[in-house]
């Protein structure tokens with residue numbers, strides 16, 4: 001194990017134009033998704049996106065606690081995003097920080113548009129997300145995991161939601177920015193995490209950290225939609241695998 005933190009490389013692209021991990025500008029990191037991984041949850045998913053390892057357990061629709069949060073005309077979606085203490089290099093405090101609260105809220109907003117919450121008044125759908133290993137883009141991988149865990153519960157959904165980020169590093173636009181790439185540019189790379197509803201051809205989340213031109217923004221939107229399609233295919237494959245195999249993890 002290295003005693004000192006890994007130093008950042010001199011360049012972020014190789015001579016042949018590929019990225020440090022060998023990817024082309026429009027390639028995702030390895031992505032593997034399993035659903036039905038938690039015996040005691042109503043729905044669950046494990047997302048391995050690059051070195052990210054993220055698990056989500058979904059419950060409901062069920063009674064709301066505390067009761068004053070219940071809404072008589074609609075159901076609610078409550079997301080809890082947490083990073084395990086061992087998920088990052090330096091031990092993370094187990095106390096939920098501002099970032100975890102923000103990501104919980106953001107993932108909820110990204111998923112809500114595909115649910116028929118109005119059909120479940122006075123109830124809640126709860127999704128608990130734990131980041132076991134973080135490798136950049138955990139909010140996007142959490143959207144992917146939460147959507148799969150809810151789909152695994154078997155409730156109707158308008159669409160799945162695929163999380164993927166696009167970035168600009170050394171003035172080049174790249175899909176699915178890794179932690180190393182994100183930290184490489186002095187002053188911070190431009191990172192745009194997005195949630196894509198592929199069938200609706202809509203975005204339910206778009207955040208932007210950094211500065212870009214309008215042309216670059218349009219290029220990034222096109223690229224991230226293509227990335228969303230790739231994530232969506234993996235989500236569908238995982239759900240199909242589970243439902244075409246009997247007795248998986250339950």
Ligand code: ADP
Pocket residue numbers: 088089090092099134135136137138139140179193
């Ligand atoms: P995202 O994970 O969606 O990219 P951020 O941009 O906030 O969200 O975080 C980027 C990365 O920084 C994370 O994926 C993780 O690897 C790292 N990170 C986040 N929070 C911490 C923390 N408390 N301690 C150490 N590293 C962290």
